[in-house]
Amino acid sequence: MKSYTEYLWFSTAREREFINITPRVEECLQKSGIREGLCLVNAMHITASVFINDDERGLHEDLDGWLESLAPHDPVSRYRHNDTGEDNADAHLKRTVMGREVVVAVTRGKLDFGPWERIFYGEFDGRRKKRVTGACPSNGLCRAACRVQADQGARPKAYSAPYAEAEAT
Numbered sequence: 001m002k003s004y005t006e007y008l009w010f011s012t013a014r015e016r017e018f019i020n021i022t023p024r025v026e027e028c029l030q031k032s033g034i035r036e037g038l039c040l041v042n043a044m045h046i047t048a049s050v051f052i053n054d055d056e057r058g059l060h061e062d063l064d065g066w067l068e069s070l071a072p073h074d075p076v077s078r079y080r081h082n083d084t085g086e087d088n089a090d091a092h093l094k095r096t097v098m099g100r101e102v103v104v105a106v107t108r109g110k111l112d113f114g115p116w117e118r119i120f121y122g123e124f125d126g127r128r129k130k131r132v133t134g135a136c137p138s139n140g141l142c143r144a145a146c147r148v149q150a151d152q153g154a155r156p157k158a159y160s161a162p163y164a165e166a167e168a169t
Contacts, residue, residue, distance in 0.1 A: 011126075012128075013127070015073075016067075016091075016094075016124050017123045018060045018064075019120060019123070020055050021119050022118045025111065029109070035106070038104070038106060039103065039104045039106050039111060040103050041101060041102050041103075041104070042101030043095075046092060047091035047124050048095060048122060049121070050100065050120065051099055051102060051119075052104070052113075052119055052120070054116045055118045067098070070094075073087075076090075094122075095122070098122050104119070
């Protein structure tokens, strides 16, 4: 089976942020040559999410406010997870609510969305450099696995999938 993998880097300006990653997933799909199948997009970072929704600022503000009301960041002492010295327990809960992954049909080489649908990366513990992985194997399944993890130091901008697997642990 032929496959295609690409690593994308970005940094969020804020602690919590929603980024439309649809154009980048579409680029991965185009480069892969996949014409029909499914595209799986997942965030492989425990305080991040991938979801599908409308690209509308008011909705994003509503989502952010709603998530903050469900799992407020402060006071950090309210969460047992933060007893470990972390201060991001709320980000873990927000990721749980928003989900880890999405699957989109691929038809005639394009993501087959409903009206207004776009793919978003949701960051809930940001302001640091992140890596997004897009991989597309052939045979009817395009897997744009948006693996996101915190930057642990200087790394090459592109490398093979086995290296990324080792780094994720």
